[in-house]
Amino acid sequence: MKEPAKTGSGFWRSLRSGGVPSAIASVFGAPSAQQMAFIRSLSREQRRTEVLHLPLNRLETVVFDLETTGFHAQHGDEILSFGAVKLVGDEQVDEFYTLVNPKIPVPNNITELTGITQAMTDQAPALIDGLHDFMAFAGRSVLIAHGTGHDKAFLNAALWKTSKIQLTHRILDTMMIARWLKPSLGSYGLDEVLEEANIPVTMRHHALEDAKMTASLWKEYLRLMRHKQVETLEDLYAYLCNF
Template sequence: MKEPMKGNGGFWDAFKGGGVSPRIASMLGAPSAQQIAFVRSLTKGQRRPETLHVPLSELKTAVFDLETTGFHYHYGDEILSFGAVKVEGERVSEEVYYSLAKPACQIPERIIELTGITPEMAQSAPTLLEALREFMAFVDDRVLVAHGSAHDKAFLDVALWKTTKAHLGHRVLDTMMIARKLEPERRISGGLDEWLAVYGIPVTQRHHALEDSKMTARLWIALIDRLREQNVLTLGDLYTFLSKT
């Protein structure tokens, strides 16, 4: 598996090249108290009303996926890896983020087989706070997109609370919910593989946070095109569309 990527271009290139403010640069390499403050600052003010008027074809999003040790955070399951890709309206950017995260719990054998993430890989990974800090800096103030977002959003919110006592303040869109709303006649479970097949999107590598993010990004763009046919043009239109019974 590849080494954790801190993104290509954008924030991380600026950081490495000295193009961010000394305050932010100091926080990224600072003791945990400042790291916590930095992450908390990135969770605030992400639901600006004006975003509702932005056309979906111009909306800046970050499509993300998490791999976890299981499905039950309230029983101690934790995040194993973060993946995200920036999308500029209807164009998938080359800016990506991927990192493992060191869990405090053991990785079940079925998860090792599913994800390819071994205990040895996890032990040498960044801490949850470090990976979370980098992920939040990468997604910045973008609208988040995930497939079956309830799982990912819940784990992300729990991780934020556990490490910084903050809650996720970003808007989160769910490609599974949108696809089901657009095509209610399709009797499918809603899994990513099935919807990728519906829209003719090739499957590259499943259960890898970054690869799943890239495929979900392509699905999101395909959905924007279908939404346009329904005269759903802005983020506000999309919320109204999803709320209809």
């Protein structure tokens, strides 16, 4: 397995070196009324309504995946890696990948599944560094993942542990979209929906590769949704709510 590359914004390194206004940096110190107000303003910004009316072919999204030490964020399992692809409509514009040090042993079965070893994580950045670089990369984008429950639980646990905030981004689940668009498929795991969509499988259980394949799936679903006159995020939410 090649040494993972890391791309994306250095926003949080800039924050720690004093290159970001103190109003932002203060969020990560001791809580205060001012800081809580700032966090709520961030939450409102992520939930801005105008994005609902933006055509899907102009919507900025970040398709992401996490690898973790297990499946239970609330019972001690930790994030091992972040992978993400940024799109505008169906055009990829950037990607992001980093390992992080979970500060707990990497189970043998997880190493067998992901290729991530204890030695690799021992040399990796701290969780707060990887997490904040990922969040800076995500910015204001709508987040997309396949089977979002797992990833959202781990992101929320990590955000609360490091920064005492919760995820406020809008999130789309390609598994839910697949159930709507392909009601007779039967099984909706990533392998099954990729096969049904004729998307080649490159490397499973690698955060960036899984994110890339899920991004290809999102592009295919964008094409199918255009035939159903689904033009905006609001249209898509309406269909999924009624499904």
